[in-house]
Amino acid sequence: DAKTTQPNSMESNEEEPVHLPCNHSTISGTDYIHWYRQLPSQGPEYVIHGLTSNVNNRMASLAIAEDRKSSTLILHRATLRDAAVYYCILDQTGANNLFFGTGTRLTVIP
Amino acid sequence: DARVTQTPRHKVTEMGQEVTMRCQPILGHNTVFWYRQTMMQGLELLAYFRNRAPLDDSGMPKDRFSAEMPDATLATLKIQPSEPRDSAVYFCASGPGGEPNYGYTFGSGTRLTVV
Numbered sequence: 001d002a003k004t005t006q007p008n009s010m011e012s013n014e015e016e017p018v019h020l021p022c023n024h025s026t027i028s029g030t031d032y033i034h035w036y037r038q039l040p041s042q043g044p045e046y047v048i049h050g051l052t053s054n055v056n057n058r059m060a061s062l063a064i065a066e067d068r069k070s071s072t073l074i075l076h077r078a079t080l081r082d083a084a085v086y087y088c089i090l091d092q093t094g095a096n097n098l099f100f101g102t103g104t105r106l107t108v109i110p
Numbered sequence: 111d112a113r114v115t116q117t118p119r120h121k122v123t124e125m126g127q128e129v130t131m132r133c134q135p136i137l138g139h140n141t142v143f144w145y146r147q148t149m150m151q152g153l154e155l156l157a158y159f160r161n162r163a164p165l166d167d168s169g170m171p172k173d174r175f176s177a178e179m180p181d182a183t184l185a186t187l188k189i190q191p192s193e194p195r196d197s198a199v200y201f202c203a204s205g206p207g208g209e210p211n212y213g214y215t216f217g218s219g220t221r222l223t224v225v
Contacts, residue, residue, distance in 0.1 A: 034213070043114075043201045044153070046213025087153075098143070098214065100153035 004088045009105045012078045020073040020104055022088030027068050032091040034098060035062065035073045037084040044087065044100070047073065083108045112136040116202050116217035123224055128190040131220045133202030134183055141207035142185045143214065144170075144177055148198045156200075159185065160207055192224045 005023040012018040024033065034049040048055055048062045050071075055062040061074040075082055085103040115134040123129055135142050144156040157167035162179040170177065174193070179185045189196055199221050205214035 036213070043203070043216030043219050045216065049213060099155055100145075102152055 004090060004101050006086075006088055006101065006104045008102065009107065011107045011109060012075075013109050014080060015077050018075040018078045018082070018106065020075075020086050020088075020106065021070065022072070023070045024088070024090055025069045027090060028092065033062070033064060033068075033071050034089045034091050035060070036087045036089065036098075036100075037082075038087070038103070039081075039084045047086070049091070078106075078108045080108050080110060082106065112215070114202055114204050114215050114217035116200075116220050118220060119218065120221045121223070123192055123222070125193055125224055126191040127224075128188065129192045129196075129222060129224075131187045131200050131202075131222070133185040133187075133204075133217060135185060135202070135204030136215055137183070139204035139206055139215075140182075141205045141214075142179060143201075143203040143205075144185070144187050145201040145203065145216075146198045147201060147219075153201075156187070189222075192222075194224045197222055197224050 032049050032051050035047040036044040037047050038044045048057055048060050050062045050064055063072045083106055085105050087100050087103040089098045089100060114136055117132045140161050143158040145153050146156055147153045154169055156170040157177040158165055159179050167177060174189055176188045199219040201216050201219045203214045203216040
C-alpha cells in the first residue's frame with residue numbers, strides 16, 4: 001500500500017487559515033490524492049481530491065507539489081466545526097480502495 | 111443530501127452470538143466498502159464490492175466474517191461467532207466507482223460491543 005505521512009496533531013486559531021501537510025513520496029503516476037475528515041462520533045467525510053493540479057471546492061483547497069510527493073490541504077478560515085481528524089489517502093491507480101492512515105487531529109482554538 | 115444508511119446504530123451482544131450489520135448504499139452507487147474502526151488500529155478496510163461482486167476482502171478474518179450484497183440496495187456484514195475483540199465501530203461507504211471524480215460517502219456506523 002502506498003503510504004502517506006501526516007503530523008499527528010495541529011492547532012489553529014479560529015478564523016485563521018490552516019495548512020495541513022501530507023507526504024507521499026512513493027506515489028505512483030496515476031494515484032489520486034484524497035482528503036477526508038472525521039468529526040467526533042461521525043463517519044469520515046469526503047473533503048477534496050486531486051491528481052496533479054491544485055483543486056478548490058467549497059470546503060477547502062488542495063495544493064499538490066510539482067513532483068507530487070507532497071500535498072497540502074488548506075482551510076481558508078478555520079471554524080470550530082472544522083475540528084476533526086484529517087486523513088490524506090492515496091487512491092491507487094483508480095483502484096477505488098482507500099487505506100486510511102492515522103491522520104492529523106486538528107484542534108481549533110476559539 | 112443522499113445518505114448511506116447503516117443499521118443498527120448500536121449493538122450489544124454476547125460472545126458467540128451471530129451479528130448482522132446492514133448498509134443501504136446511495137442509489138446508483140456501484141462501489142461499497144466496509145471499514146472497522148478501533149482506537150488501537152484506526153480505520154481498517156475489511157472488504158469492498160463493485161457491482162455487487164466482492165473485489166477484495168483480504169482485510170477480513172475469513173473464519174468468522176462474511177460480507178455480501180444480496181442486491182444493489184443492501185450490503186451485509188456478518189460475524190459468526192462474535193468475540194470481544196470484534197468490538198468496534200463498523201462503517202459502510204459507497205461511491206460511484208470508476209474514474210474517481212467523486213468522493214465516497216460514509217454512513218454513521220454501527221457501534222458493536224461484544225461482551
